[in-house]
Amino acid sequence: MVVKRSTERTEKEVEYTRLRIPFGPVHPALKEPVLLRISVRGEEIIDVDMTLGHVHRGIESLAEGRNLIQTLYLIERICGICSHSHTTCFIQALEEIGSIIPSERALYLRTLIFEMERIHSHLLLLGVMAYEIGFDTLFMFTWHVREKILDLFEKITGNRIHHAMNTIGGVRWDLTSQMAGEVKAYMREIEKSTKYIHSAFTDGTVEKRICNLGVLDYNDAIKLCVVGPTARGSGVNIDVRKDHPYAAYDELKGDFSVITRKDGDVYARTEVRIFEVFESINIIKAILDRLPNGSIRPEENVFRIMKRIPEGEAVSLVEAPRGELLYFVKTDGKGGLIRLKVRTPTFSNLLSLKRMLVGCEIADIPVIVASIDPCLSCTNRVTIINQEKGKSKVIDMDSLRRMVRRKWMRR
Amino acid sequence: MRALRVGKMLRDTLRSLFRRPVTVEYMTKPGSMVPLPERFRGKLTYDKSACIGCLLCIRVCPGGVITSTEERKASFNISRCIFCGQCVEICPKGAIKMSSQFEVVTYDKNGLLIK
Amino acid sequence: MDAAIAFLISPPAVLLISLLFEGIDRKIHARMQKRIGPPVTQPFYDLIKLFSKERIVPITASARVFETMPMIAAAVSLLGASILLSNILSGSSVIGDLILVMYLLAMSSVALMIGGSASGNPYGVVGFSRKMSMMIAYEIPMFIAIISVAFGSSPSLAINNIIRFQISLGLPLAASRPSMALAAATFLLCMPAAASVVPFDIPEAKTEIIYGFLIEYGGPYLALAKIAKAVSNFALTLLASAVFLYVPLLLGENVLLNLGISLSLCLIESLLIMFVTITVPRTVLARLKIGQAFKFYWMLPLILSISSIILSSVGL
Numbered sequence: 001m002v003v004k005r006s007t008e009r010t011e012k013e014v015e016y017t018r019l020r021i022p023f024g025p026v027h028p029a030l031k032e033p034v035l036l037r038i039s040v041r042g043e044e045i046i047d048v049d050m051t052l053g054h055v056h057r058g059i060e061s062l063a064e065g066r067n068l069i070q071t072l073y074l075i076e077r078i079c080g081i082c083s084h085s086h087t088t089c090f091i092q093a094l095e096e097i098g099s100i101i102p103s104e105r106a107l108y109l110r111t112l113i114f115e116m117e118r119i120h121s122h123l124l125l126l127g128v129m130a131y132e133i134g135f136d137t138l139f140m141f142t143w144h145v146r147e148k149i150l151d152l153f154e155k156i157t158g159n160r161i162h163h164a165m166n167t168i169g170g171v172r173w174d175l176t177s178q179m180a181g182e183v184k185a186y187m188r189e190i191e192k193s194t195k196y197i198h199s200a201f202t203d204g205t206v207e208k209r210i211c212n213l214g215v216l217d218y219n220d221a222i223k224l225c226v227v228g229p230t231a232r233g234s235g236v237n238i239d240v241r242k243d244h245p246y247a248a249y250d251e252l253k254g255d256f257s258v259i260t261r262k263d264g265d266v267y268a269r270t271e272v273r274i275f276e277v278f279e280s281i282n283i284i285k286a287i288l289d290r291l292p293n294g295s296i297r298p299e300e301n302v303f304r305i306m307k308r309i310p311e312g313e314a315v316s317l318v319e320a321p322r323g324e325l326l327y328f329v330k331t332d333g334k335g336g337l338i339r340l341k342v343r344t345p346t347f348s349n350l351l352s353l354k355r356m357l358v359g360c361e362i363a364d365i366p367v368i369v370a371s372i373d374p375c376l377s378c379t380n381r382v383t384i385i386n387q388e389k390g391k392s393k394v395i396d397m398d399s400l401r402r403m404v405r406r407k408w409m410r411r
Numbered sequence: 412m413r414a415l416r417v418g419k420m421l422r423d424t425l426r427s428l429f430r431r432p433v434t435v436e437y438m439t440k441p442g443s444m445v446p447l448p449e450r451f452r453g454k455l456t457y458d459k460s461a462c463i464g465c466l467l468c469i470r471v472c473p474g475g476v477i478t479s480t481e482e483r484k485a486s487f488n489i490s491r492c493i494f495c496g497q498c499v500e501i502c503p504k505g506a507i508k509m510s511s512q513f514e515v516v517t518y519d520k521n522g523l524l525i526k
Numbered sequence: 527m528d529a530a531i532a533f534l535i536s537p538p539a540v541l542l543i544s545l546l547f548e549g550i551d552r553k554i555h556a557r558m559q560k561r562i563g564p565p566v567t568q569p570f571y572d573l574i575k576l577f578s579k580e581r582i583v584p585i586t587a588s589a590r591v592f593e594t595m596p597m598i599a600a601a602v603s604l605l606g607a608s609i610l611l612s613n614i615l616s617g618s619s620v621i622g623d624l625i626l627v628m629y630l631l632a633m634s635s636v637a638l639m640i641g642g643s644a645s646g647n648p649y650g651v652v653g654f655s656r657k658m659s660m661m662i663a664y665e666i667p668m669f670i671a672i673i674s675v676a677f678g679s680s681p682s683l684a685i686n687n688i689i690r691f692q693i694s695l696g697l698p699l700a701a702s703r704p705s706m707a708l709a710a711a712t713f714l715l716c717m718p719a720a721a722s723v724v725p726f727d728i729p730e731a732k733t734e735i736i737y738g739f740l741i742e743y744g745g746p747y748l749a750l751a752k753i754a755k756a757v758s759n760f761a762l763t764l765l766a767s768a769v770f771l772y773v774p775l776l777l778g779e780n781v782l783l784n785l786g787i788s789l790s791l792c793l794i795e796s797l798l799i800m801f802v803t804i805t806v807p808r809t810v811l812a813r814l815k816i817g818q819a820f821k822f823y824w825m826l827p828l829i830l831s832i833s834s835i836i837l838s839s840v841g842l
Binding site for chain 2: 066067069070071072073074076077137138141144147154155156157158159162164167172173199200203301302303
């Protein structure tokens, strides 16, 4: 009895000293809603619980009621930052089903926009990183650099964010020689500015805030299936661009290398992103040097091409700025979709947050959460709505697995 | 070394104190507006006389902007438009164009209907 | 100037000047970041807007404490700054007003802390504990620096006696002796923490704990909290400029006699001090963690202040 009472008391003491802090869904450090229920003792984090589903938009279901061209612009709006990755991935699947081969020039242009998007996304994250540690000036400087890329997007495609570049069998906007010159000039500027940002990130107070934090070692990274810069920051050498080349990456393989860092902390992930910007600049330079001539899209009306796509299914992969993006597309042969499944990189990365956060301080939460570059609008996907009770429930990977297991056990 | 980097930041911020800021005030003066590129996708314009009534635009529009009228012409509800420009591309007669007007704010919803 | 008149015109003058200072600080901060920034009068607009808004008290808060504390904070810091300004204006000296001003300024942040932690929000509690540790970190060196100044000048704890001592010396206090220079350095190093700006804005870090103890405040309460902060920032800069570096005396006798000129010189100097100790750190540095900030204050300013008091006690 005595023993039991004493354990009860310690449990009570633990309960008493533990403070539960909701981090999100609305929080200045989060750009998109996610709820982290964090238990802290003093400043130390002892447990993290995660809830998703605040921005579930039912895009997959919406897509199933539309034709392929309409879906193309719908899925572009899954993510505001990597919109081109989403459309490229979708279009690749369609082209595989319809065995349409885009021209060389179209593939190169797709890759160009892709790499520009990677630069813009990484610069955005670097700025957010600086903002999270209270370094507003670096945030403003970084986003000033990013603004140049957005201007380029506006010049080439007509819009800063939703480029609407891809179309079935090619791309919609051509790159004029004048634009190519501008891109080249801008790339030189961005290279210089990114070097400056890198030197600012090695600054004393910044280093103090992001070194040896949120460590995710190699084995954990493999176990938790993280992708993209999060995995590469932990020393896992994966990159869809090298492993399963798509678009023009097969021919550009020699022009870039995969950046990896061994430390697995926030600084490593940040550094991977900084150096990936340089690699992207190299790729863009190579593209501009070797851009083949030719048409950018089929002569035929896109509506007719869409109608010709047969019934079939395909899986497509691209390396989005945040990591591996996977699409499963099943068409019905009449220009519509039967099933669309999107697996975004943040979905794979988000669970690693728990491993990173436990043991750190409250002050580190925004930095660590930002370091995986969460793009939550892409991630919220499965919602179950009980219409009788009017309750909705979001299923994440874990509970899905649990449910499947329970079902299997019952059998 | 670290102190040097802080010094560098200090130098750059002090320098930008005496330079023109990079941000621009929103459209206060007509001349000071940020120039728009040629391919900019703004508010739709519709040339009714050129329209042949094929209604392809309705079938590709992702936002449900376009509806057909009784005389088999298109009618646009810009408040739903996502400015993808697919209808402009698909139109065989070039009856739909995109202007460089990006402000679609209005007090009257009917002001956003183009017939 | 008559002491009564000086004390009557001080509070509105303090409010006006401190809000203007905040506006200038924000403008310079923006321009250093390559932004256009808000107009200098922006803090006034903010206050007008906030005062015209609805009062909201969360259900979880203990309402009395939550409501009164911002008022106390604003009143106390306004009082402290007014005592400081009116004493400089009138030239009258009250024994111990230096300690009184310091105490009132500290009390203003304590009041805000208590009010915020009474809001029932966990972030308010975290902000409270962080502010508590920060105050232990910076108030001790700051007070030791002030005591060292009191030892070093005549000895006196009255602001005007210290100013007169500087005039009779013909030198600003910070330049007179090594101990005083150390005390001035300590005081200036403690300024960013007392004003709670980056890198020491840990108690109200917006990306971490969403303004900490200010989280539930809105409308008129937030306006009062803002006034309290702006006024105490101004009071600190004015105190530093009057006690450590009374610049008007460098320009000779006839300047000292003209109250207007010497006061405006003093204000310009405090603006400069604000630029160096508040605007520049918050522009070029990143936020520290509580442990790092604590370590910094107990390493550098504490040692500086203790060595200053030792030096001044042996007459250096």
